[in-house]
Amino acid sequence: MHILVINGPNINMLGIREPDIYGKSTYADLCDVIKNKADEMNITVELFQSNHEGSIVDKIQEALGKADGIVINPAAYTHTSVAILDALKAVQIPTCEVHISDVNTREDFRKISYVGMYAEKTIAGYGFDGYIMAMEYLKEKYGK
């Protein structure tokens, strides 16, 4: 099984940005957590982070026929991007949405998720563990 893990804008600033909300660990730490878990689960992962909406759309399109599942934290694009929603709907790859923070208990604008209109599961508020939970969900349901 191959899973594509996509992180959106400012996730590369983990460890620096708002540590009270997102913690002190870095994006490199997050990548290590995901790669170690993938090895343990006997699956392959590709990690992708971009601050650009179109690059994320391109990456989703390129995953067609390659990825068996997508784990995505669209970050701020969660709340704005019809383009990312449409790309996911186009490729029809099983998708889990992840947020490090609990978006439902923050500002009202964070309660709207376009990606959540396609994702079969949303995990929010579990920090880095949310990515692991999403990988386990996809492996359980679609693993081969």
Ligand code: DQA
């Ligand atoms: C986030 C939550 C978003 O509202 C925010 O814009 C982010 C990160 C999270 O992981 O908690 O950049 O997706």
